[in-house]
Amino acid sequence: MKKFLIVGLGNIGAKYVETRHNIGFKIVDQVAKNAEASFTTEKLGDICKIKIKGKTTVLLKPNTYMNLSGKAVRYWLQAENIDITNLLVITDDINLPFGTIRVKGKGSPGGHNGLKDIEAQLQTNTYPRFRFGVGAEFSTGRQVDYVLGEWNAEENDALPERLEVADKLVTSFVNGGLSNTMNSFNGK
Structure with missing residues (x-):
């Protein structure tokens, strides 16, 4: 039976x-909550195993900090014997407006250090990723402060609906595959 690894990137x-x-952490937390499941701390991260339409799905929040996420991703792919095509990495993206979704099967890290490390550890840039737009409301040189900053009031109000959409996207990926998920969710 096929297994899936859904990785939410973040910092502990x-x-x-x-x-x-x-x-990324917030989205996998939402998936676990909707499945009435919880995380346990294991090697290189917090893990939650759920079933989505009968398919074993491992949710991972690496505890290696964002820039070293690849080690945890590689370890759990191998430990659970999961094919890289059944991996979905969830990350923030400053190049997309807040709440915008983009799912791709491969691509460059686009300056994202977590994705750079995953690519280095997996020795490929061909793995599914789900980018969640966080916008770029920062002045030159303030990118780090912005992404490590907290949500503003407007974003906080919109997050619950966006998290539910993200949960549906994860379910779609596990049930219907990458192509169907891209067609259904990109740009939404």
Whole structure:
């Protein structure tokens, strides 16, 4: 039976919980919550195993910090014997307006250090990724402060609906595959 690994990227620690950079953690938390499941701390991350339409799905929040996420991704792909085509990495993207979704089967890291490390560890840029737009409302040189900053009031109000859409996207990926998910969710 096929297994899936859904990886939400973020940074561990209370000071990062509500930051834009932690949207990957927030999305896998939502998936676990909707499945009435919880995470346990295991090797290189917090893990939650759920079933989506009968398919084993491993949710991962790496505890290696964002820029070293690849080690945890590689370890859990191997430990669970999951094919790279059944991997979905969820990350923030400053090049997309807030809440915008883009799913792709391959691509460049686009300056994202978490994706750079995953690509280096997996020795490929061909793996599915789900980019969640966080916007780019920052002045020159303030990118780090922005992504490590907390959501503003307007974003906080919109997040619950966006998280539900993200949960549906994960379900679509597991049930219908990458192509169907791209057709159904890109740009939404």
